[in-house]
Amino acid sequence: MEIFLDCLPCLSRQVLEASRLVTSRTDIQADIMKETARLISDYERFRYSPEIGRALHQIVKKHTGVLDPYRDTKSKNIKNALDIYPSLKHFLFKKAERLYWALKISATGNVIDSAINNDINIIEEFIMKELEKKFTICDFERLEDKIKRARSLLIIADNAGETVFDRVLIEDLLYLDVTYAVRSEPIINDATIEDARASGLEQCAKIISTGCSAPGLILDECNEEFLNIFKNSDIVISKGQGNYESLSEQKKEMFFLLKAKCPAISENLGVKVNDYVLKWNGFNNV
């Protein structure tokens, strides 16, 4: 998917946020913002928004020496998600259509990073409300049918914290051979192997690195192990906007599981901002 012009100011805002996480020195923040603008003026040399996103966040790393600006944020999000984990299990236990709601839990995990409140009760209340919202685009029957006949599942992960919500989904699919693929190194608040482990995913899935360090999945940067699994898995579920942006044009059958977080992606999907999406990309590999 092309880079939307709307992404440019948004990426710039995100870089400022990241730089403020690691330094209070406004001179360094200003240097970062100037270099960010220079790079944005040349945005067309990037193919995908996650590609320019990575380049911009590398500016923060370069100027501050901090390789993982979102480290504390990610730990907090994982901790919050683990605190809510029993409630997620209980929520699912009460539902008749278990697979639908397990997928919905996984999609809802995407909002854990918007929980700016420190009170876990308030965060849990917010999450439980989000959980009850249904998918706006919902190719559930297609996925359900695939799962009935599948032996292997690949999940391409998104954010740290959301990882715990994915665990709830995977724990309901233990009859499948599940691979959980994460970023090769820290980028924004995306999940790494360390984050996936801290979320308890090792007990239910094979955790691998995609080999790609962008906040989205750029296939020609991925390692051989990932590409093999990507090619051979019976089902691929891609999570979040970043992966959708870089994978939406692939001709392999995939399901996109995400919350539409910005106007540009929402318009692309034909949904409203904040809508939940379970979208089959229309290809049939079997």
Next chain:
Amino acid sequence: MEIFLDCLPCLSRQVLEASRLVTSRTDIQADIMKETARLISDYERFRYSPEIGRALHQIVKKHTGVLDPYRDTKSKNIKNALDIYPSLKHFLFKKAERLYWALKISATGNVIDSAINNDINIIEEFIMKELEKKFTICDFERLEDKIKRARSLLIIADNAGETVFDRVLIEDLLYLDVTYAVRSEPIINDATIEDARASGLEQCAKIISTGCSAPGLILDECNEEFLNIFKNSDIVISKGQGNYESLSEQKKEMFFLLKAKCPAISENLGVKVNDYVLKWNGFNNV
């Protein structure tokens, strides 16, 4: 006031909005955004946010040939405000503290440009709710005392549409010699002489151009007529964020009448986003 780093992504977003108002050609929009980023990378050569704001909006004008991208927006805002005008007068008629609420009406006019709804009843309902909110910073007594002893008042205008709300204030101060100063040419949705006239201000104030074309008042760009009035008026009321940003360090007595619209200005003022402010700058010229 320095340019906040937060202004940079926000200005970039605003330029995209302006370019979409005048062209649907995404190649032109992309060129504008690239040149915008180049200029932002050199933001430190500007003193004030309104100064870089003007330079950025000149990029839109240069690439599209449209000198007044917000022309239709401004006309619509003035029309909406004129439709609501009788209700504003009625609102004021019912209030005991007339001057306080006349000032509050003037400050509230700043939200007319956020009325994206086309239904005038919904817009009016929104405005009437905003009107009832009181000032968070309120140096009303100081201004009231000044007005009792004053003969002349200068209002430095902000947006088109808001102009009609200012008219309600001025119509309650007809015992003063009121000058209403506007931008020298179209910039974003700021009021020009044409907009002030279309708002009916000629009947109650002397309308002049400041001589400055920035979306804020940069004194060393102003014409002699304005500077004389600025120097000699008994009271100066500066409206909106843009004028505040470029005038906050002036050592002449002034009152800032505005709605805090963004986190950076809100923090600077020590208020919350969306709070209303009537702030004396602490100087005493008498």
